[in-house]
Every structure is written in structure tokens, then in C-alpha cells.
Amino acid sequence: MPMHRLLAALLLSMLVHPAFAQSPDHFLMPMPQQVASGDGELTIDPAFTISANASSDARLHSAAERFLENLTTQTGILLTPQALVTEKAVLSVTADSPGDTPQKLGEDESYTLTVSSSGAELKAPTTLGVLRGMETFLQLIKPGANGFVVPAVTIHDHPRFPWRGLLIDVSRHFIPIKVLKRNLDSMAAVKMNVFHWHLSEDQGFRVESKIFPKLQQMGSDGQFYTQQQITDLIAYAHDRGIRVVPEFDLPGHSTSWFVGYPQLSSGDGPYSIERKWGIFDPAMDPTKDSTYEFLDKFIGEMAKLFPDAYFHVGGDEVNGNQWNSNPRIQAFMKMHQLKDDHDLQAYFNTRLLTIVKKHGKHMEGWDEVLHPELPKDIIVQSWRGQKSLAAAARQGFKGILSSGYYIDLMQPASQHYVVDPLSGDGANLTAEEAGRVMGGEACMWSEFVSPENIDSRVWPRTAAIAERLWSSQDVKDIDSMYRRLATTSDWLGRRGATHQSSYRPMLERIIGADGVPALKTLADVLEPVKGYRRGQLRKFTSQTPLNRLVDATRPESDIAREFNAAVDRLMEGKAHPDDAASIRSWMEKWRNNNAALQPRLGGSFLITEVAPLSSDLAALAAVGLQSLDAKEKGSTLSADWLQQQKPVFDSAAQPKGELLIMVLPGISKLAGITPAVPQRSQE
Ligand code: ACM
Numbered sequence: 001m002p003m004h005r006l007l008a009a010l011l012l013s014m015l016v017h018p019a020f021a022q023s024p025d026h027f028l029m030p031m032p033q034q035v036a037s038g039d040g041e042l043t044i045d046p047a048f049t050i051s052a053n054a055s056s057d058a059r060l061h062s063a064a065e066r067f068l069e070n071l072t073t074q075t076g077i078l079l080t081p082q083a084l085v086t087e088k089a090v091l092s093v094t095a096d097s098p099g100d101t102p103q104k105l106g107e108d109e110s111y112t113l114t115v116s117s118s119g120a121e122l123k124a125p126t127t128l129g130v131l132r133g134m135e136t137f138l139q140l141i142k143p144g145a146n147g148f149v150v151p152a153v154t155i156h157d158h159p160r161f162p163w164r165g166l167l168i169d170v171s172r173h174f175i176p177i178k179v180l181k182r183n184l185d186s187m188a189a190v191k192m193n194v195f196h197w198h199l200s201e202d203q204g205f206r207v208e209s210k211i212f213p214k215l216q217q218m219g220s221d222g223q224f225y226t227q228q229q230i231t232d233l234i235a236y237a238h239d240r241g242i243r244v245v246p247e248f249d250l251p252g253h254s255t256s257w258f259v260g261y262p263q264l265s266s267g268d269g270p271y272s273i274e275r276k277w278g279i280f281d282p283a284m285d286p287t288k289d290s291t292y293e294f295l296d297k298f299i300g301e302m303a304k305l306f307p308d309a310y311f312h313v314g315g316d317e318v319n320g321n322q323w324n325s326n327p328r329i330q331a332f333m334k335m336h337q338l339k340d341d342h343d344l345q346a347y348f349n350t351r352l353l354t355i356v357k358k359h360g361k362h363m364e365g366w367d368e369v370l371h372p373e374l375p376k377d378i379i380v381q382s383w384r385g386q387k388s389l390a391a392a393a394r395q396g397f398k399g400i401l402s403s404g405y406y407i408d409l410m411q412p413a414s415q416h417y418v419v420d421p422l423s424g425d426g427a428n429l430t431a432e433e434a435g436r437v438m439g440g441e442a443c444m445w446s447e448f449v450s451p452e453n454i455d456s457r458v459w460p461r462t463a464a465i466a467e468r469l470w471s472s473q474d475v476k477d478i479d480s481m482y483r484r485l486a487t488t489s490d491w492l493g494r495r496g497a498t499h500q501s502s503y504r505p506m507l508e509r510i511i512g513a514d515g516v517p518a519l520k521t522l523a524d525v526l527e528p529v530k531g532y533r534r535g536q537l538r539k540f541t542s543q544t545p546l547n548r549l550v551d552a553t554r555p556e557s558d559i560a561r562e563f564n565a566a567v568d569r570l571m572e573g574k575a576h577p578d579d580a581a582s583i584r585s586w587m588e589k590w591r592n593n594n595a596a597l598q599p600r601l602g603g604s605f606l607i608t609e610v611a612p613l614s615s616d617l618a619a620l621a622a623v624g625l626q627s628l629d630a631k632e633k634g635s636t637l638s639a640d641w642l643q644q645q646k647p648v649f650d651s652a653a654q655p656k657g658e659l660l661i662m663v664l665p666g667i668s669k670l671a672g673i674t675p676a677v678p679q680r681s682q683e
Contacts, residue, residue, distance in 0.1 A: 026151060028139050029488040030191055030467035031475045038152030040117035042090070044141055045148070046077055051089035052130075057098040060127045062239055064093065067134045074141055074494060075148045091120045091137065099126035102307040103243045105438065109193070110158035113137060115150050131241040132157065132191050139491065161421065161439030163400050164469040165194030165245070166462060168454075169446040171201030171256070172277070172542060174223035179451045181236055186459055186497045188240035190466035190488070195237055196312065196441055198247045202255035202274035202282070203542050207246075211301050212294070214260025219273060227305055234307065245364065246306045249314025250295075251284035251348055258282055264291055266322035266329055275541040277447045281321040286348035287332040296355045303359035310379065311356050316366035318345055346371035353378065367392065381441065390425035393433040401426075401440035405465050407457060408445040410528045410555040413464040413485060414478050416442075420468060439469050448534060450546045452506065455499040456554055460489035486558070499554075506552035510606040518596040519549075521589060522614050525560045526553045526659045534658050549610055550658040559586075560662030567666035584628055587621040587667070594618035609657035616652040617661055623648055624667040631670075642673055649675040 024037060048071070052064040061084075068079045100107055111124035111133035122133040136157065140150045166187055168175060184195060199206045205219035208226045216224040225233070234244045254264075255274045262269030266285040274280055285291050303311065320341035323329045329344075338344045349369050356363040364379040367388040372395065380399040382389035383406070392399040404419030421437045422429070429437070442458070442465045449457050464481055493500040504516060511519045528534060528550050563586055566579040594614045601611045623645045630637050649668055652661050653675035660679055668674060 025480065025484060026140055026153065027142075027484050027487040028136060029463055029481075029484045030470035031472070031484075032136060032155045032157035033472055034154075034156040036154045038116060038154065040152045041144060041149040042115050042117055042120055042152065043144075043147055043149055044071070044075060044077065046079070047090070048077070048079060049083050049085045049089040050091045050093060051085050051087065053092075053094045057095065057127055059098060059239055060093070060095055060130060063127065063131055063134060066239075067138070070138055070495060071141070073496075074138060074491075077148065089119075091122065093122045093130055093134075094124070095127045095130045096125045097127075099128045101238065102309070103128065103193070103238060103241065105243070105309065106162040108158075109162075109191075109241070110156075111136075113153070113155040113157070115140070115153050117152060120150065128241045129158075131188065132159075135189050135191060138189075139488075159191065159193075159470045160472060161437070161469045163194055163439030163441070164192045164466060165196050165400070165439070165441035166192055166458065167196035167198055167247075167402070167441050167443040167445075168458075169198040169201070169444060169449075170206050171198060171204040171446070173446040173449055173451075173546075174204060174206065174220075175446065175449075175454060176451055177225065177229050177233055179454060180233060182496055182498065183455065183458060184233075184237050184240055184242055185495060186455075186462075186492050187242060187466075189492055189495060190463045191470050192462075192466050193241055194243050194245055194441065196245050196247060196443075198249070200248045200256060201253050202280050204273065205256040207302070207305075209298060209301060211297050212261065215257060215298075218260035219256035221273065230305055243308050243310075244306060245308050245310045245312055246302060247312035247314055247364075248299075248302065249316065250352065251286060251315075251345065252279070252282075252318035253314060253316065254284055255280055255282045257284075261294070264294060266326050275543060277535055277540060277542075279317045279319055281319060283318055283320075283322050284348070285326075285329065286323075286344055286351075287329050292351050292355065295352065296358070299355050299361075300359050303356075303361055309360075309362055310364050311359075311361035312364040312381070313349075313352055313356065313369075314366060315345070315349065315369040316383065318368070320344075342368075342371065345369075346373055349374060370395070370397070379438070383443070386419075386421075386424035386426055389421065389437065390429060390433075393426070393429055393436040396436070398436045398438055400438050402443050405440055405442045406445070407442050407461055407465075407555070408447065408449070409531050411530060412556045412561070413461040413481065416461060417464045417468055417478065417481055418476070420473060422473065440465070442466075447540070448528075448546060448551070450551070452502055453546065453551050455497050456502055459492050459497050459499040460485050461555060463488050463492070482561070503552060503554070506547070507549075509547060510549060510552070510604065510610075511600055515597070515600045518593055518600065519610070521593045522597060522610065522617060523549060523553050525557050525563075525590070525617065525661060525663045526613065527555060527557050527560070527662050528553060529655045529658050529660055533655070537655060537658050548606060548657065549613075553659060557662045560666070563663050564666035564669075567669050571669055580628070580632070583666075583670070584625065586663075587624045587628070590617050590621035590663070591625060592618075612651075612656050613659060613661065616648070616656070617663075619648045620652050620661065620664065620667045623673070624670050627667075627671040637671075642671070645671065646673055646675075649673050650677070653677055653679045 050064050052060045064084050068083050072079050108125045109128045109132050111129035113133045114121045124130045205215045206224045209215045237244050258265040258271040266283050353363050367382045376396040380392040380397045383402045385403050389399045389401050401421040421440050442462045507516045507519050566583050569575045570579050597614045601607050652664050
């Protein structure tokens, strides 16, 4: 049986098998702190009701209404708002207090969920805990033998870290509000609580300023959020227990500001919106009082618009070129005994900090802002390595980790999952220092992201990061993570995330509906190149359409991972009963697919680049099949023959159309042929 069918059958058998209901993890993600399974199960049927005690708390009330909608979406059981009752209910929900508005860092998110065959109770100190517990309840719903059920269970749960964020860069590519809301829904589903809104960049300034309207008028190509939209999004996030932290990246990454206000810059101008990707010279002029007068007014306006206590000022990747080539700035540095650009940036940050504090906010910045002279009440976001997070914590700064959580780099979920804010350099911190590590954030930089494919870059991998930040440090079994990630991915998809549903339309655009099955067979084992390689392989601008196969394929191929793991087992003599048959059936499919695909590869500019990938995959599969035959017959293939096949592997290891064939490692192992340049070294 092909592996995907096998997997589906296995999954189905687990869904209806009584052992599944007893499975201690219940496919939950993030894994709660304590789960105790009970006997029996609660039936979820059209008679389902929910009561929410403090319905005077508008947030709790709307959470209960949303819960019913989600329950209907998940099960197809048609529930109406009448299922929200004040008397005894099937699920009774109690929050001791409504929680804070705006939500605070470290606010209590704990909850207790008790489910028996006669009913369920969700209790929490605040509405925030109720929001988390409702998601757990929804995740527990499964089809049973006679209908939908929730297994009897007692769960005590609370987060390990108080800061569990997702950054979305809306500047390099603009991401509309409705796409952000969809992603906030998914964040809430996996209990994430900070949306880091990266709002300004060289390529775009995305917020309406009423005081300095040329910022959005000249710096955004007309793609920005009005203040009303921002206020609405913040309320939407708050309803879901998510803080919204704005970032205005200063003093670098700021070309878009200078299009309307060139006097802020350290160079001469004039400026235009940057269209390319990279690090650019323009930077704010830290030496002029007028810069700080501008920032004081601007930050004052934004501090009112964004109610969160934290305000992110960026601070990353200032190359110093404009500072170094400006004699006036050089003279200023001499006069103030600022020995280098880092000192000048610290000077800027110190003045910026005064402004941010004056407007009632804590300042946050990327790890470049770290400077011993700075006061300790700033929070450092570490992106250049775990070292800087540990260094910050040792120096007395609070910090969060993003190094290792860059989801734009197209790495597998397992790679992010093993990164722990308190591992690596963080493992040697004292308890007091470790207490300054607040959590982490997944970062969705948007060079290669559009509203159409952003969900597929964020989900499901970010759910694995969400678990790292919520669950106990000893929840780290990779197989368990992938097993639960698969069901969580489907769950998120049913609730509105488009990471699965956008795939087929993108393939259809490339090849037409009738070509999709063959293209999908290929695309299912491809992944975009890793790290920063894509930008090196081809020239891109912000206006390059993201409509190619590389934009449709998933960051992580489940089929390739399963295939490679089956080959590993086979080669190590630990094969499961169906492994050899699955491996054979997959390789036959890939070998034969090329004949189905090639006749369709003419005509469209979008499809031409697919041809060599398809023939590489077929050639690899053919070698793999011969190797498997030989292995099963106990014969060996001649060294000459193997040598002749090597160019197939050398070719397949090269990225094409910025894509990699991810079953190469498995077939390579099966055949005992190693390509000249290993695929993964090309990052
Ligand atoms: C960054 O990636 N420059 C924060």
C-alpha cells in the first residue's frame, strides 16, 4: 500500500480504535503539563450546551460563542447561539476574573479541564486560561464509534514561558488584515500569545500616521493599515488572548521613512521605496535633535494606537555606511567620544529609550541593541544565536529567543523543535538569570511570502515552536511531535488556516486542473532551498510574482520524511513489515510519474522549470528500484554500474527552480551512491 494510504488507514484505525481514546497524549499540541486519562467518554451531539459564568465579561461571552462555531466547524453538528446557556451545561466554564486589558506579560494563563462521561468543567483564574482550555477541549474532540466524543480526562495546564510569539513581516510583502486575522486564529488555537507586527522596513511603511502622513502616503505604495483597522485587529487579538507588539525598525531598515521625510536620514537623498532584498545603507541621523523631535511625536502617536506595554524599535543590521561617509556625523562622534558605530547606535538607543519610556512603554530591540551602557529595563530579542540571549540574561536584561525559530529559512519542524530558550548557552544560566528568559518568537520574514502562501510557511511548523514554548522542557520526542503535528495541521486547516487549501489552486495555476495529480506527485517530495540560498540563485524584487512551483511547495515534505525514515529502518535491519513494499511502491510511482508529467510540460512559462526535476526524480527512482531489487535478491550491483549512475545523483543534488528533491537522501542510501555535493550543505 502506498505510504500515504497506509498512513491514512493507520490514522483512521486509531480514530475508531478504543486504544486511541486511551492514548495518553490524545494528539494534543501543545502538550499540557499534566494529563490524566479517566474512564469513558463524553458524547458531543446536538444537545451540547456550554455555560460561561461571568457572561458580564464580554470577552468570555464571545469566546463561548466562537467556541460553538468552532465546534460546529469541526464536527458538522449544527449548534446555535442557544447552546450558550446560563443553567447547568454539558461544558461548564468558570473564570474567577476577566483578566487585564491590555493583556499583561506573565498574566495567568492556567486552567483545569475535567471531562467525564456525564459532563465537563473548565476552570481558570482568568478568562485567558479559559481561552487556552477551550482550545484543548476542541482538540480533544474525535469521532468515536457512535458519534463525536471527548475522552474522560483531567488536565492541569499552564505555560512554561509567558512570551510565545509569532512575528509577521508585513513590510517586504504587504499582508492584508483578513490574512492576519486568520493567522491570529491559528495562533490562538496553539496557545500563542504575542503577535509581533513588523510594520516598517526599507520596502514599506505600513501604518497610517496622522501626524506624519507622508510616511504611509509616500512609503507604502498605498498598502498600509488605517488606524481604525489597527485598533480593530488589536481588539480581535485581545479577544483571543494575544498581545500585539508593534515594531518600527530603527535606525536602519528605514528607507521607506525617508521617501517622505529625507531630513531624517544620514545621507542626502532623495529616496525611493526599496525594491530589492538585503541590507541597505540608509539610516536615521542620530546626531540631530530634529530626529528625536520627530520620533517623540511619532512614537507618542503610536504608543496611543498600540496599547501593549512593549514597543519594539528594531535596531538590527545597521551597516553604518551612511554614518561613516558623513563628515558631520563623524565630527559628532569624535566630540562625544563615540569610538564606533556600535557606540553611536547605543547613543541613539539611549535617547530613543527616553522617548519610549516617556510614552509609557518598555523598549524592545533585536540583539544588536545590547550595550552595557543601556539601562536594564529593555527586552532583547535574540536572532543571531542563543549566545546573545544568554549574554543578555547574564547582564540583567530580559530576553526572548528567535534564533532557531526563523520559519522563512524552510527548515523542518524538528529542527525548530529541538531549539529551547534554555538549552545551548541558555542551559548554564543561574535560576535568576534563566528567569529573565521570557520565551521566544517564530519569525515569518516575508521576502518570499505572499497572502496566498503565507499560511503554508507558518503552519503547521509553528505549532511545534508553540509547543516548545508552552510545554514542559522534557516534552521533546520528535516522533510524537510529528504524529501530533499531522493531526494539529488538519485541525488548523479545518478551522480556517489555508496552508493545506492553498496548495492545489497554486498547482492548478501552474499546470491546469487535469495536470495537478502528476504535478502534485512531484511537488509532494520537493522543498524550497534552505536558508538564504533562494536569494542567491536568482534576482528577486518585491514585485517578482510568487507564483512558481517553489512558492507552492511546502517547507517540509511529509512524504520525503516518511520515505527516508523507512529506508533508514530497512538499511539498519529494523524495517516495519510494510516498509519494503511502501518504498517500492513510492519509487515506482515517481519513476512512472515523469511519463505522465512530461507531455504537459510545454507551453506555460510556469511549468518549463519543472521538467528537469521530474526527470531527475524518475532517474533516481529507477536506480533506487534496481538497488532494492538487488537487495531483496541478495545480489550486488557492480561497481561499474554504480559508477555510471552517479551523475544522476550529482544532478539531483543541485537545486533547480530553487527546489530540492527531498527523497534524494533515502534513495542515495538505498543505492549506496553519494552525490558529489551533499544537498544540505548548500544553505
Ligand atoms: C533580523 O533578522 N535582521 C532581525
